[in-house]
Amino acid sequence: MTMLLPTFELHQPATVSEAIALAKTHAGDFDYLAGGTDLLPNYKCGLNTRGHVISLAKVAELRGVTREADGRLVIGAGVLLKELEASREVPAGLAEAASRVASPLLRESGTVGGNLMLDNRCHFFNQSYFWRRSLGYCLKADGDRCHVVPQINDNGKTVLNNKICVATHSSDLAPMLVALGAEMTLAGPEGTRTLKLNEFYGGDGIRRNQRKAGEVLVRVTLPAWAGKARTGYSKLAPRQSVDFSVAGVAAALQVDGGAVKVLRIGLGSVDTTPVLFDYSRQEVRAAANYLNVDPGKNMPEVIDRKLDDVLIEAVAKHVQTQAQPKLNVPMAPDYRKKMCGVLTRRLLQQLAKG
Ligand SMILES: Cc1cc2nc3c(=O)[nH]c(=O)nc-3n(C[C@H](O)[C@H](O)[C@H](O)COP(=O)(O)OP(=O)(O)OC[C@H]3O[C@@H](n4cnc5c(N)ncnc54)[C@H](O)[C@@H]3O)c2cc1C
Ligand code: SF4
Structure with a gap:
């Protein structure tokens, strides 16, 4: 199955302060990008993608x-x-x-x-959108339950684990x-x-x-x-x-x-x-x-x-x-x-x- 990068706007600041200013403008809808070897494969799987990507590649002070x-x-x-x-x-x-x-x-x-x-890893997370949808997603992206630890002990009761991810x-x-x-x-x-x-x-x-x-x-x-x-x-x-x-x-x-x-x-x-x-x-x-x-x-x-x-x-x-x-x-x-x-x-x- 071909997995394409979703559409996002790429920003290329030259300093840390410019990067932070961009982060403020796009608060809640951006990710920083360095080499992209972790973020971009995750984006291709549709994992927690954002509308803006702020590249740090041109920031010499780093x-x-x-x-x-x-x-x-x-x-x-x-x-x-x-x-x-x-x-x-x-x-x-x-x-x-x-x-x-x-x-x-x-x-x-x-x-x-x-x-x-680096984002944490899990068999049930590092998968294509299609794969994850067939299982009903999970807590770390798009879903409400964990498949690795399905139940937890909460105040003496065994309940559905919709709280802790162990990726x-x-x-x-x-x-x-x-x-x-x-x-x-x-x-x-x-x-x-x-x-x-x-x-x-x-x-x-x-x-x-x-x-x-x-x-x-x-x-x-x-x-x-x-x-x-x-x-x-x-x-x-x-x-x-x-x-x-x-x-x-x-x-x-x-x-x-x-x-x-x-x-x-x-x-x-x-x-x-x-x-x-x-x-x-x-x-x-x-x-x-x-x-x-x-x-x-x-x-x-x-x-x-x-x-x-x-x-x-x-x-x-x-x-x-x-x-x-x-x-x-x-x-x-x-x-x-x-x-x-x-x-x-x-x-x-x-x-x-x-
Ligand atoms: C096939 C494959 C195998 C891999 N094997 C390994 C492995 O064996 N060991 C391993 O450790 N990793 C592995 N990786 C993951 C990855 O290649 C490395 O961890 C790499 O160091 C990630 O750096 P990056 O600059 O590419 O990160 P990016 O993908 O650019 O960013 C990763 C995350 O860090 C954030 N970020 C980056 N820089 C900053 C910053 N300065 N400030 C704040 N946030 C920042 C980004 O927003 C993103 O969330 C593998 C990846 C692939 C595709
Ligand atoms: S919530 Fe569970 S299934 Fe999902 S990534 Fe975390 S450990 Fe894996």
Whole structure:
């Protein structure tokens, strides 16, 4: 079946302020567009399309990777994935995560901003309009019920789930950036704000983050320590290229004299947001509801302990136990859950060798 792009008006601002002004004019009926590798396929499926599309491709202030005097690394939202993949400035794990997104052709146009704002995925959502209509649509587009979790417990009663979408957050960069303690700067009609990426993500598969109306992601900033950490990213996908991750594990590790000083695991593609396991317990975020991963639950003691096989096993087991993949992307949830532990173990074994 041919799927055509719906009609929309394309705007091409040259600055962030022009983009925000356009967003104000077309409030409620626009989307930002960067490389278009996520938004345009979704538009072709008739998923939540808008009458106006504001392209960020000509906004020069979103480009570039620069090192601040204090050691922090600033990555523009408009940096292309192929640039991130080739960069010697960014932590090795981040370049690795970029190199695992989609295919070389898609990384030519896909951007950091688009990857972090990627829409969540689900078998019942990423389908043509015709396919979705035959099933009566779902909560995330055009419908009023969820096919993955059809019923929920509401105040002790089992009721139809017309409230929570569990579509999966499948970005490859997000788990790595969350593990690296990245901050993001957003500019919008109400001004500019900076917040931790881990705090930005939240909510169900529809809401999925704290972006306010009209806000543009301008840049991502990595703390100075991230430049000294051992980092890595490992991804499970049906095929090595082109396919979205169905489980992604990122790690940022600092070891001093054999003892762990920092260990942060970012887990992707098993929940409605990326999940951070910060074993220093400094960044703890409780699960929003019982369907979400609870990273703080039963967390083992890790900091100041030797990174040996026993400790690696404890961390791998913890990540695996907490992960809660749903049956809405390829590969069975129990296999993906097990692989969260396997990928964590392999990654930490590699990083332990330095
Ligand atoms: C076949 C295929 C395979 C893919 N495989 C993967 C994969 O393995 N891993 C993966 O992570 N992704 C994958 N993708 C998705 C996509 O290619 C990447 O995530 C890419 O990084 C998206 O970036 P983009 O610039 O093209 O985003 P766009 O499509 O332009 O935008 C995506 C979303 O982000 C918003 N947005 C973009 N920039 C900004 C900004 N600066 N501020 C605010 N909002 C913004 C847009 O409004 C839109 O909602 C795949 C896509 C396809 C078609
Ligand atoms: S998980 Fe979300 S996208 Fe998937 S069927 Fe349920 S409501 Fe729709």
